[in-house]
Amino acid sequence: DGGITQSPKYLFRKEGQNVTLSCEQNLNHDAMYWYRQDPGQGLRLIYYSQIVNDFQKGDIAEGYSVSREKKESFPLTVTSAQKNPTAFYLCASSIGGRITDTQYFGPGTRLTVL
Amino acid sequence: AQSVTQLDSHVSVSEGTPVLLRCNYSSSYSPSLFWYVQHPNKGLQLLLKYTSAATLVKGINGFEAEFKKSETSFHLTKPSAHMSDAAEYFCVVSEDNYGQNFVFGPGTRLSVLP
Numbered sequence: 693d694g695g696i697t698q699s700p701k702y703l704f705r706k707e708g709q710n711v712t713l714s715c716e717q718n719l720n721h722d723a724m725y726w727y728r729q730d731p732g733q734g735l736r737l738i739y740y741s742q743i744v745n746d747f748q749k750g751d752i753a754e755g756y757s758v759s760r761e762k763k764e765s766f767p768l769t770v771t772s773a774q775k776n777p778t779a780f781y782l783c784a785s786s787i788g789g790r791i792t793d794t795q796y797f798g799p800g801t802r803l804t805v806l
Numbered sequence: 807a808q809s810v811t812q813l814d815s816h817v818s819v820s821e822g823t824p825v826l827l828r829c830n831y832s833s834s835y836s837p838s839l840f841w842y843v844q845h846p847n848k849g850l851q852l853l854l855k856y857t858s859a860a861t862l863v864k865g866i867n868g869f870e871a872e873f874k875k876s877e878t879s880f881h882l883t884k885p886s887a888h889m890s891d892a893a894e895y896f897c898v899v900s901e902d903n904y905g906q907n908f909v910f911g912p913g914t915r916l917s918v919l920p
Contacts, residue, residue: 696849725908732815734896734910735850782849791838791900791907792857797849 695719696798698783703803705770705777713768713801715783721796723789724766728752729780729800738781741766742789770803778805808833808901810911818917825884827914829871829897832878839880840898841871844913850896856880867891892918 696717705711717724723742727735737750741760755774760766766785770777782800786793813828831837838857842850854865861873871882880897897911 698849727910732912734810734912735908736910737908780847784850789907792855794840794852794855795908797842797851799849800847802847 696783696785696796698781698798698801700801701799703801705803705805707805708772710769710771711803713770713781713783713803715766715768715798717764717766717783717785717796717798719785719787719796720763721785721787722763723786723793724760725784725786725795726750726756726758726766726768727782727784729782735782738768740789777803779803808837808899808909810897810899810909812895812897812911812914814914815912816915816917818919819887820919821889822886825869825882825887825891825916827882827895827897827916829880829882829911830878831880831897831899833899833901835901838900839871839873840900840908841865841869841880841882842896842898844894844896846893853882853895887916887918889918889920892916 699714725740726738739758741747757769783798784795786795809832811830840855841853844850854863856863856873864870869884894913896913900907
């Protein structure tokens with residue numbers, strides 16, 4: 693089955709630690725995205741990538757980093773510089789980045805900082 | 807720049823009665839519009855999308871939405887609510903070609919009472 697997988701489903705981190713969230717897709721999509729979801733705020737874009745080895749900051753990129761070494765993979769690192777990292781993180785992909793392209797979402801990772 | 811307003815943070819209906827979830831958007835160009843549904847601790851699933859074809863769009867699970875340019879609205883409706891419809895619904899506008907093209911509304915939580 694084609695789709696997007698995110699792991700782990702739940703993640704706990706101590707303050708001051710970096711942590712990496714995995715996102716893999718086998719849809720052969722060029723574009724991939726990371727969103728953060730907080731209650732009552734919808735989704736906010738952290739980073740996006742249109743092609744391999746290229747990525748751009750979204751609205752709330754501070755304290756996060758990404759890489760796009762392979763088409764199917766777009767891992768997100770939450771660094772210790774992110775002041776309020778506890779949230780639900782969603783990865784998405786689309787065929788391209790056109791306004792008509794549907795974004796397909798993974799199941800999400802819930803990160804809790806202890 | 808585009809923006810999305812979802813007028814109700816919470817809507818409660820009885821099973822078997824109609825559902826109306828309201829969405830208004832702001833866009834400088836001809837946007838694409840989407841409705842996504844999210845069940846608890848899950849990723850987002852596409853319900854339907856408008857991409858400048860027919861203004862009345864039919865989606866999955868009996869939902870439909872009508873694009874009204876004069877009212878800048880894209881309200882989501884369903885004739886008869888089912889218990890399984892209880893979830894969070896997000897209206898999304900997409901305007902810019904490439905990049906940060908998805909802007910999410912804050913979401914409307916739908917409760918369905920027996």
